[in-house]
Amino acid sequence: MNKHFSSEQISRWMIGERTAQDEEHARQCPECAAKVAGFESAITLFRESVRACGDSYRRPEIPLLAGVRRARRNFVTRPSRWAPVAAALVLLAAIPIYTNSRDRRRQAEMARADAALLEQVDVEISRAVPAPMEPLVKLVSWNTNGTTQTGENR
Amino acid sequence: MQPMAPVVTVAEPVESLQLEDFDQVVRLYWPRIFRFALASLRDQEAAESVAQDCFLRAHHARQRFRGQSSLSTWLMQIAVNLVRDHCRNRRIQFWKRARALAPDLDAVSRSIADRGVSPEGKALVKEQIEAVWKATEKLPEKQRTVFLLRFVEDLNLLEIAAATGLKEGTVKTHLFRATESIRQRLGGIV
Numbered sequence A: 001m002n003k004h005f006s007s008e009q010i011s012r013w014m015i016g017e018r019t020a021q022d023e024e025h026a027r028q029c030p031e032c033a034a035k036v037a038g039f040e041s042a043i044t045l046f047r048e049s050v051r052a053c054g055d056s057y058r059r060p061e062i063p064l065l066a067g068v069r070r071a072r073r074n075f076v077t078r079p080s081r082w083a084p085v086a087a088a089l090v091l092l093a094a095i096p097i098y099t100n101s102r103d104r105r106r107q108a109e110m111a112r113a114d115a116a117l118l119e120q121v122d123v124e125i126s127r128a129v130p131a132p133m134e135p136l137v138k139l140v141s142w143n144t145n146g147t148t149q150t151g152e153n154r
Numbered sequence B: 001m002q003p004m005a006p007v008v009t010v011a012e013p014v015e016s017l018q019l020e021d022f023d024q025v026v027r028l029y030w031p032r033i034f035r036f037a038l039a040s041l042r043d044q045e046a047a048e049s050v051a052q053d054c055f056l057r058a059h060h061a062r063q064r065f066r067g068q069s070s071l072s073t074w075l076m077q078i079a080v081n082l083v084r085d086h087c088r089n090r091r092i093q094f095w096k097r098a099r100a101l102a103p104d105l106d107a108v109s110r111s112i113a114d115r116g117v118s119p120e121g122k123a124l125v126k127e128q129i130e131a132v133w134k135a136t137e138k139l140p141e142k143q144r145t146v147f148l149l150r151f152v153e154d155l156n157l158l159e160i161a162a163a164t165g166l167k168e169g170t171v172k173t174h175l176f177r178a179t180e181s182i183r184q185r186l187g188g189i190v
Helices: A008-016 A018-030 A030-056 A064-076 A079-126 A131-139 B022-041 B046-061 B071-089 B091-101 B105-113 B118-136 B141-151 B157-164 B166-190
Strands: A141-143 A148-150
Touching: A008 A018, A008 A030, A008 B166, A018 A030, A030 B118, A030 B141, A030 B166, A064 B105, A131 B046, B022 B046, B022 B141, B046 B091, B071 B141, B071 B157, B091 B166, B118 B141, B141 B157, B141 B166, B157 B166
Parallel strands: none
Antiparallel strands: A141 A148
């Protein structure tokens, strides 16, 4: 007969790592067979106790999918759940609108300034004489045949 | 070398079950997932929470289930991750709560021991059950998970590897160490 099983051999037996030689030894050696059987029995009892513990607790009555549906319903019916999300979405949507309107305002102001400048330039260009000489123009009128007359009637 | 033999043969749930009928999936697999969580966490409330969370996640991810592993292995994979997260995130609370809400081991071991014929036999059975529970509690997390999946849930090495994300060789190492550690802790009881 071979040597008795070591602790390691018994553990290996338990996890399924056993050779034909080990099995032969277990058949012939009541002492080792008893050790293996005792450990197997302890593990089996443990397994049964875990199962008994698990079975003693009942699954909650609320079906799982009802829980999912309730969570969805709560989201819809409770404004506190979706209001922040909605507010964030509105804010995000408003940013481009605000940016566009500000751009449009700025463009309109620039167009108005350009128009005012052009008008001023037109006025400058359309003057017959420079602005400082305008009082003289009022006094002297130009006739078409090249003679000059004073504005005063003599 | 021979393949691992199950300690006790149990009826396997129907693996061909369609995920569309999710209520049926929950009914069928709830006991297994809850039991694993309970044995891992020793806390009924936490185990219920893990089991609920496991099925909710499975429900959300059901479209992604490709059937590469069995449904029970897939669910167990989710449960293993949830138990691990629970242990890591709430380590301190877990141990405090575990003491307060641990399963009533005394009642359970007494009910099993009642089958024993002699008073000595009953006492020995009760002692063995409590000793293995205590020994598993002392195991490192991975060893405990692998041990429970093998000896309580009857998963084979490949299924445990799939559920835990470990390599088959690593599973075997953890399983051997866990078994050896428990055997040594049991000492002269067995």
